[in-house]
Every structure is written in structure tokens, then in C-alpha cells.
Amino acid sequence: xxxxxxxxxxxxxxxxxxxxxxxxxxxxxxxxxxxxxxxxxxxxxxxxxxxxxxxxxxxxxxxxxxxxxxxxxxxxxxxxxxxxxxxxxxxxxxxxxxxxxxxxxxxxxxxxxxxxxxxxxxxxxxxxxxxxxxxxxxxxxxxxxxxxxxxxxxxxxxxxxxxxxxxxxxxxxxxxxxxxxxxxxxxxxxxxxxxxxxxxxxxxxxxxxxxxxxxxxxxxxxxxxxxxxxxxxxxxxxxxxxxxxxxxxxxxxxxxxxxxxxxxxxxxxxxxxxxxxxxxxxxxxxxxxxxxxxx
Amino acid sequence: xxxxxxxxxxxxxxxxxxxxxxxxxxxxxxxxxxxxxxxxxxxxxxxxxxxxxxxxxxxxxxxxxxxxxxxxxxxxxxxxxxxxxxxxxxxxxxxxxxxxxxxxxxxxxxxxxxxxxxxxxxxxxxxxxxxxxxxxxxxxxxxxxxxxxxxxxxxxxxxxxxxxxxxxxxxxxxxxxxxxxxxxxxxxxxxxxxxxxxxxxxxxxxxxxxxxxxxxxxxxxxxxxxxxxxxxxxxxxxxxxxxxxxxxxxxxxxxxxxxx
Numbered sequence: 001x002x003x004x005x006x007x008x009x010x011x012x013x014x015x016x017x018x019x020x021x022x023x024x025x026x027x028x029x030x031x032x033x034x035x036x037x038x039x040x041x042x043x044x045x046x047x048x049x050x051x052x053x054x055x056x057x058x059x060x061x062x063x064x065x066x067x068x069x070x071x072x073x074x075x076x077x078x079x080x081x082x083x084x085x086x087x088x089x090x091x092x093x094x095x096x097x098x099x100x101x102x103x104x105x106x107x108x109x110x111x112x113x114x115x116x117x118x119x120x121x122x123x124x125x126x127x128x129x130x131x132x133x134x135x136x137x138x139x140x141x142x143x144x145x146x147x148x149x150x151x152x153x154x155x156x157x158x159x160x161x162x163x164x165x166x167x168x169x170x171x172x173x174x175x176x177x178x179x180x181x182x183x184x185x186x187x188x189x190x191x192x193x194x195x196x197x198x199x200x201x202x203x204x205x206x207x208x209x210x211x212x213x214x215x216x217x218x219x220x221x222x223x224x225x226x227x228x229x230x231x232x233x234x235x236x237x238x239x240x241x242x243x244x245x246x247x248x249x250x251x252x253x254x255x256x257x258x259x260x261x262x263x264x265x266x267x268x269x270x271x272x273x274x275x276x277x278x279x280x281x282x283x284x285x286x287x288x289x290x291x292x293x294x295x
Numbered sequence: 296x297x298x299x300x301x302x303x304x305x306x307x308x309x310x311x312x313x314x315x316x317x318x319x320x321x322x323x324x325x326x327x328x329x330x331x332x333x334x335x336x337x338x339x340x341x342x343x344x345x346x347x348x349x350x351x352x353x354x355x356x357x358x359x360x361x362x363x364x365x366x367x368x369x370x371x372x373x374x375x376x377x378x379x380x381x382x383x384x385x386x387x388x389x390x391x392x393x394x395x396x397x398x399x400x401x402x403x404x405x406x407x408x409x410x411x412x413x414x415x416x417x418x419x420x421x422x423x424x425x426x427x428x429x430x431x432x433x434x435x436x437x438x439x440x441x442x443x444x445x446x447x448x449x450x451x452x453x454x455x456x457x458x459x460x461x462x463x464x465x466x467x468x469x470x471x472x473x474x475x476x477x478x479x480x481x482x483x484x485x486x487x488x489x490x491x492x493x494x495x496x497x498x499x500x501x502x503x504x505x506x507x508x509x510x511x512x513x514x515x516x517x518x519x520x521x522x523x524x525x526x527x528x529x530x531x532x533x534x535x536x537x538x539x540x541x542x543x544x545x546x547x548x549x550x551x552x553x554x555x
Contacts, residue, residue, distance in 0.1 A: 182393035
């Protein structure tokens with residue numbers, strides 16, 4: 001029983017990071033209908049900036065702030081330099097462009113930094129363990145789940161309580177109608193990208209806390225999990241994506257923990273099988289798109 | 296259709312609110328707009344003077360909505376000019392047109408159905424600098440449309456057709472337009488509600504709004520507009536003051552297929 005509890009906690013922790021990533025992907029998708037493959041690189045950009053900060057001798061919290069800032073700025077730059085010139089292009093063309101961007105950035109890291117994983121050490125206090133109800137709870141897990149909860153709450157408040165957030169929800173429904181309110185299209189889109197980059201930065205810091213290292217191509221595997229989360233939750237549905245992120249995290253952890261080691265290579269295969277089953281049962285995702293903008 | 300009928304001269308002594316020398320609030324000159332190879336609007340010229348209600352009438356598919364979309368910058372014209380308040384605004388973005396003072400109630404209303412009635416109205420005023428005036432306008436809209444006040448915390452998607460149309464008009468008015476454009480506001484409404492919408496148009500004009508109205512519902516619209524343009528297959532076929540058009544029932548019947 002304790003093993004189940006422990007794995008549930010592990011799954012929630014991993015799921016938290018996927019949820020933040022999936023929320024950022026959904027935010028851009030809901031407004032632009034762009035499946036941004038380069039979202040994964042926003043995470044590795046955060047990682048390499050943290051790595052760079054490591055060599056300056058600055059404390060860990062400075063690495064974190066610099067990493068999250070870098071992801072946010074990178075997302076804004078992607079919008080401005082790559083996607084804005086293609087605004088009126090077909091969403092598939094934009095998706096291919098994002099794939100190109102992803103390849104360009106990840107191979108850039110491989111060529112100019114290192115093809116191998118580089119360590120991003122965590123502060124020691126993170127690995128302190130608490131015993132609660134017979135569960136080993138690392139401070140790290142409390143931090144990850146707590147930060148995720150705060151980030152989700154902050155996003156919710158921004159979307160519900162601010163004018164730009166309301167405009168973003170409206171833009172997910174009818175973009176031209178938002179422009180007819182005098183609201184600048186570029187501002188809404190840039191805000192969506194900026195926020196998606198900010199969430200990617202937070203997700204990245206949490207993921208590196210779990211994994212302890214960054215490598216050039218890890219963004220791609222992560223972004224795939226982010227997309228799976230979106231498909232499970234209902235494409236373009238923000239809170240569906242969050243739910244999907246937790247489901248993917250729990251499933252992945254469950255397979256790793258309970259599959260016999262000879263079958264551990266099937267983790268991703270089983271994940272896709274379950275996605276397929278969910279889509280057969282509920283083709284529009286767990287939360288139907290009609291409620292997409294309900295926040 | 297045979298030869299074009301121009302009855303513009305009849306409209307020459309029309310009830311333009313501004314003097315004949317004042318430049319029109321909106322002027323569209325020789326506008327042509329294409330969707331791919333198809334010319335939806337061909338060489339159309341339209342004027343709206345301050346304080347007028349002007350209608351663009353014509354059958355479905357005549358290009359009426361495209362004229363409004365071209366004015367608003369939702370589509371970019373292939374040729375021709377649009378001037379608003381004397382300024383060349385051809386090809387401006389919709390958000391810029393709204394800031395300059397042109398409001399559009401789009402065809403099919405296009406409310407934000409997942410947002411509350413209040414949020415829909417608030418977005419209308421989102422970019423206004425005069426926050427105090429915007430707040431007053433919100434109260435004024437609730438006074439003008441009491442049902443919206445009653446339902447202000449409900450999702451816009453739950454409104455009935457008539458209520459939704461009221462919200463669409465109120466939302467556009469929250470942008471504080473000098474010229475309010477309406478695209479088929481009577482479409483899909485029960486006859487009683489159509490009357491109410493047209494009654495509102497009269498009321499808005501009495502309050503000093505300038506209105507450009509696109510409609511299929513010609514006979515009813517001619518009862519209260521100052522001037523009308525008849526559009527068919529992308530061209531202006533007639534341009535006259537409303538009284539004289541009402542006397543031309545046979546022509547209307549021929550052009551619009553309307554019968555009393």
C-alpha cells in the first residue's frame with residue numbers, strides 16, 4: 001500500500017511538470033491553432049541558462065530566475081521573429097515552422113555546448129526527507145507540487161480577473177471579434193506566448209530538479225508528452241490540458257514502477273495505447289471543446 | 296439584369312444632417328474587394344454623413360457584408376479608398392478602425408459565448424482611455440437594455456436570439472463609436488424582435504449616433520433610414536434617399552425580389 005502511495009506522489013510530482021508544460025502549449029494552441037513543437041526547447045533554453053549561471057557562482061535561486069526569464073523572452077522572440085510573419089499562413093505551415101525551430105535550437109545546443117547531458121545540481125535542502133503517514137516525502141516534491149498549484153492559480157486569476165486574460169479567453173473563441181473590440185491582436189498573441197514561456201520556465205526548473213541534468217534533445221520527448229496531455233484533455237482546452245498532464249505523469253510513473261523490468265521499454269507504447277483508448281471512448285478529449293474557454 | 300438604374304438625382308435633396316459642403320464622416324470610393332479570383336465588391340462608392348442612418352440593401356450574396364468588412368479592415372480591398380473623418384484609412388487593421396471610432400456589430404453577432412454578459416461588455420471598453428466615461432456607458436447600456444442587466448452574470452451563450460442581438464449592439468456601443476455599422480441585425484430574429492431592433496436604430500439616431508446598416512429586409516428598413524444604396528452582384532445599382540426609394544416599389548421588387 002505504501003508503495004502505491006509513494007508512486008502516487010511520484011506521479012503527481014511528474015504530472016505537475018507536465019501539467020504546466022501542457023497548459024502553456026494549450027494557451028498558444030487555443031488562440032493561434034498552432035501546435036508549437038518548439039515549446040520543448042523553451043525548457044532546454046531554461047536549462048542551459050541555469051547551467052551558464054552555475055559557472056558564475058551565483059546562488060541557485062538566481063539560476064532559477066534567470067532560467068525562467070530566458071524561457072519567457074525566448075517565447076516572445078519566437079512569436080515575434082518566427083510566427084508573426086506567418087500569422088496568415090495555414091496552421092500546418094506554422095507547425096512545420098515550429099518543428100524547424102525546434103530542430104535548429106536543439107542542434108544548436110548540441111553543436112555549440114555539448115551533445116551530452118550536463119548536470120544542473122540542486123541545492124542540498126531539496127533532498128531532505130520528511131516522513132508523513134509512512135510516506136517518504138522529499139522537500140523537492142512539496143516544492144514541485146506547491147509551485148505548480150501556485151502557478152495554476154495565478155494563471156486562473158490572470159485569465160479571469162484581468163482584461164488581457166479575458167481578452168485571451170475571448171480570442172480562443174473568436175479572434176476577429178476580439179479585434180473588433182479595439183484590442184490589438186499582436187498584444188493578445190504576445191501575451192499568450194509570454195505566459196506560455198513563463199510556464200515552460202517554471203516547468204523546466206521543476207523538471208531539472210527531478211532529473212538533475214539538461215541535454216540538447218530532451219525538449220522533444222517532453223513536448224510530445226505535452227501534446228499527449230493536450231489530446232487527452234481536449235485540444236485547446238486549458239484545464240483539460242492540465243488534467244491530461246497529471247494523467248500522463250501518473251501513467252508514466254505507474255508503468256515504470258509496476259511493469260516488470262523486461263517490459264519497461266513498453267512504457268511509451270502503453271501510454272499511447274491508453275491515449276488511443278481514451279480517444280476511442282471520447283474522441284473530443286476528456287473535457288469537450290465546447291467548454292474550452294470556461295475557466 | 297439589364298441596364299443599371301441610377302436614381303441618385305432623386306436623393307440629391309435628401310435629408311443629410313450635415314451641410315452639403317461638410318465632408319462626409321465616412322466615404323468609400325470605388326471600392327473593389329476580391330476573394331481569390333472572385334470580385335465580391337466592384338467599384339462601390341458610399342458616403343455616410345454625420346447624424347445619418349444609411350442602409351445598404353441587397354439580396355443575399357450581393358457583397359453587402361464584404362463592404363463592411365472592407366471598411367473595418369477585416370479584408371483588404373484590391374482597389375479604392377476608404378476615408379473616415381477626412382483621413383485615409385484604407386487597409387487599416389480592425390483594431391485601429393475601432394480606436395478611430397468605427398464600431399461593427401458583425402453578422403451572426405459573434406458574441407463571446409463562454410464569457411459572461413458583463414465580460415462581453417467590458418471587453419468592448421477594454422482599450423478606452425476614458426475609464427470613467429466607459430463605466431457610465433456600461434450603466435447607460437444596462438438602462439437601454441434592462442435584460443442585459445438582469446443577466447449580466449450569465450454566459451452570453453445562454454441568451455435568446457433577441458437578447459444576444461441586444462448584447463452585440465451594446466458591446467459595439469461600448470467601444471464608443473462615432474459611426475456604428477451593423478451587419479444584418481435582423482437576421483434570424485422573430486418579426487416582433489426585428490421591430491424592436493429597428494425601433495432601437497431610430498432611438499440611437501435620436502441620441503445622435505451615425506449608423507451604417509446592411510440589411511436584406513428592405514421595405515421595413517426604408518421606413519426609417521435617411522438614404523439607401525441598393526447593391527446587387529457587388530455593384531451599387533441605386534442610390535437614393537429613402538422616401539424616393541419607397542416610391543419605387545416596382546424597382547425594389549425587381550432588384551431585391553421583395554414584395555409587400
